[in-house]
Every structure is written in structure tokens, then in C-alpha cells.
Amino acid sequence: GQNIDQPTEMTATEGAIVQINCTYQTSGFNGLFWYQQHAGEAPTFLSYNVLDGLEEKGRFSSFLSRSKGYSYLLLKELQMKDSASYLCAVINSNYQLIWGAGTKLIIKP
Amino acid sequence: SAVISQKPSRDICQRGTSLTIQCQVDSQVTMMFWYRQQPGQSLTLIATANQGSEATYESGFVIDKFPISRPNLTFSTLTVSNMSPEDSSIYLCSVTQLAEIYNEQFFGPGTRLTVL
Numbered sequence: 203g204q205n206i207d208q209p210t211e212m213t214a215t216e217g218a219i220v221q222i223n224c225t226y227q228t229s230g231f232n233g234l235f236w237y238q239q240h241a242g243e244a245p246t247f248l249s250y251n252v253l254d255g256l257e258e259k260g261r262f263s264s265f266l267s268r269s270k271g272y273s274y275l276l277l278k279e280l281q282m283k284d285s286a287s288y289l290c291a292v293i294n295s296n297y298q299l300i301w302g303a304g305t306k307l308i309i310k311p
Numbered sequence: 312s313a314v315i316s317q318k319p320s321r322d323i324c325q326r327g328t329s330l331t332i333q334c335q336v337d338s339q340v341t342m343m344f345w346y347r348q349q350p351g352q353s354l355t356l357i358a359t360a361n362q363g364s365e366a367t368y369e370s371g372f373v374i375d376k377f378p379i380s381r382p383n384l385t386f387s388t389l390t391v392s393n394m395s396p397e398d399s400s401i402y403l404c405s406v407t408q409l410a411e412i413y414n415e416q417f418f419g420p421g422t423r424l425t426v427l
Contacts, residue, residue, distance in 0.1 A: 243420065244419060245403075247416065
């Protein structure tokens with residue numbers, strides 16, 4: 203089968219750094235997305251990784267290791283508005299997009 | 312980017328009835344998708360809406376239950392037929408502006424459906 207694993211929930215403090223991990227087992231790999239979804243809202247695009255390494259975009263960075271089937275999303279200088287679910291999604295060899303269940307991130311003051 | 316609207320935003324329906332959800336995009340897009348998302352769960356792709364031809368359904372979803380139309384490059388509908396309480400979910404429309412799946416998807420605000 204195909205599987206995307208993310209922690210269900212994480213808690214962090216405003217101003218701190220948090221790393222959200224995603225591991226995947228899919229039939230092939232053609233890229234990995236991170237999306238942010240605030241409660242009751244639609245997902246919005248954060249990042250796309252297809253090559254190994256770190257992609258930095260402002261306070262958010264995304265890392266990929268294809269050999270390990272692993273990615274993480276790093277959020278720096280956390281703000282209260284970062285409280286949301288973070289969805290990891292992988293494109294497999296059939297160009298299907300497989301979604302993880304998401305990690306609910308709670309930011310405390 | 313693309314701005315997407317969905318109608319209705321929410322509805323409460325009786326078992327055995329059908330509901331049609333509309334998805335309107337402010338620009339022409341290549342690919343349109345319909346998803347289902349239950350609380351705390353991942354997005355599940357129902358089908359890809361193809362302009363001018365039948366939709367492509369994912370495993371577990373069939374045209375009789377979820378008929379889809381896409382008459383042009385900016386509009387699509389999803390019908391949830393003969394509804395049961397198990398169909399209660401949020402239904403999301405999404406689009407990509409280019410033909411490849413590895414492009415950013417833009418999502419509509421969703422339709423929250425409750426079936427009694």
C-alpha cells in the first residue's frame with residue numbers, strides 16, 4: 203500500500219521553532235508538497251520538493267531525503283497565526299497525489 | 312493564482328436525496344479535481360473533472376454515485392447522489408493552472424455536507 207505518516211498533533215511556543223516530520227512509502231516518487239490548512243478553510247500551498255535538500259522560503263523551510271522517504275517542514279519565529287494543520291502530500295510514479303492526514307500545530311503564547 | 316468559489320458553502324440534506332455542488336474559477340484552468348475531507352482526516356481524491364469528456368474516478372468512487380460535469384475551463388459540478396449519513400463530509404474543489412500534477416493546487420473554500 204501507499205502511506206504517508208505525520209504526527210497527529212504538535213504544540214509549540216510563540217517565537218520558537220518547530221519541525222513537522224513526514225515519512226512516506228509510495229510506489230515511486232515524483233515530488234512532495236506541504237500545504238497549510240487553517241480550521242474551516244481550504245488548504246494553501248507552502249512548498250514543493252523534488253530534489254534532496256533544504257528549500258527555504260521566509261520563516262518556512264522544507265527538507266527532503268528521497269533515500270530515506272522523509273521530509274520535514276521547519277517553521278521559525280512562530281506566530282499565533284501559524285496555528286493550523288500542515289498536510290504532507292506525495293506524487294507517486296503514476297502521478298497520483300497521496301495525502302497525509304495532516305499535523306495539527308497548536309501555538310501557545 | 313486562481314480564485315475559486317463553491318456553492319453551497321454548507322447544506323443539511325435528507326437521506327436518499329441528491330445535492331449538486333458548483334465550483335467556479337475566475338480564470339481558465341487546465342485541471343480540476345474534487346476531493347472529500349472528513350474531520351481530522353486526509354484529503355481523498357474523488358475524481359478529476361475533464362473538460363468535454365467523462366471524469367476520471369479514483370478507486371472506490373463511481374459515476375453513478377458522484378456524477379461530475381465540466382462544461383468549460385472555469386466551471387464544474389459534483390453531484391452526491393442518493394445520499395446516506397456516510398456521505399457527510401467537506402467536499403473541496405481544486406484546480407491547477409498547468410497540466411502537470413506537480414503544480415500548485417488552489418482549493419475552493421469547501422462545501423460542508425451533513426446528511427441526516
